[in-house]
Amino acid sequence: MKKEKFILSIVAGIVGLVVAGGTFYLYQAGKEINPKEIESIVVTTPTPKASGTIFLAIAKPANEEVLTSKSVQINGKTQSDAKILIISTTGQETATPASDGSFSTTITLDENENLIEFIAIAPNGEIATERLVISITTEDF
């Protein structure tokens, strides 16, 4: 009888633990988040600013991008008959768009943060501008 009591108490202990665990899991599973409390994050991509009829959009690099090479390729789009000026503290470049309005050029930047100004001027004198911050660092972080 003693043996039976002993086995029974051990089994009861195990069952007790399982019941407690099950109750805990049930409690955790029962926690529901109110849908109103869920904050949705919307990742928006910048859209080109319209200035009159002329537009200017820089596809590459992205604003605030951190690059490792000082030589940076620029890709963008504007109206096909516009002229492009790229001004930074290190220099100034001109570019002419292709028939589809796309343009590409390579500029050289300084170490650390660079402010680059993009200017598109249409034959009627309208001007569109875009500004990018591009950082150059070879440091790993």
Add this chain to the structure above:
Amino acid sequence: MKKFAIVLTILLLFSASGSVYAQKLNSQIDTLKNKVASKVAELDLVERRGIVGIVTDVSGSELTLTDSSDNTRFVDVDELTKFSSDEDSFGISDIKKGDGLGITGLYNKDSRRILARFVNAKTFPQLISGVVFEINTDDFILKIMDEEGKEHRISIETITKSFSYVNDDLERSGFSKVKTGENAIVLGFQDPKNKDTITASKFIHFPNFPSNPNVIIPQEALKPQDKVVPSTGSGKKLTPL
């Protein structure tokens, strides 16, 4: 003994059902964990970014800046942040309201804060785009009207690099070649002595383009560029050498 067997059977059955439920719950938790992990990776919550801006507030290890697009940015600094400036020693205690900074660090897309890894004291130029409507040849001052109807007083100095956009290229130019009605681009800094004047570091004008139609210049703002030479009365005009 019979009683014991019944109790044991009941307990074992209960235990087995609890174990199955726990396993199911574990499986659900693992699935949820994987989903969260893949979502975090998908969103790529942290990325390297560089910004420039003007300090609007310094509080402990937190900086508040207005960036180049007039957005408010929050920057945290820690013991790994490196500071640099033209000064020998520069740290967060040297940063004050109105300072220009370049920040490179880790941007958290969720909190929208940047953990600065490099803080560089820098003053960045402002860009002005508009139409030249007044030229003061005595003081080498130009007035430019932008598309928002704001007037800008531009000082052309000896340090100013002047260009004209001709034949799809930039040619060296000078103050004397600028005419009213021309489109102009100025990259410059606010004159610390005269807050309403921008000292141009780069000046580009476009002699072969018509005036930007989006810039409206009030008629009273238009002043003749050339001085009127008084008549001598003999029909001849005195022209300056």
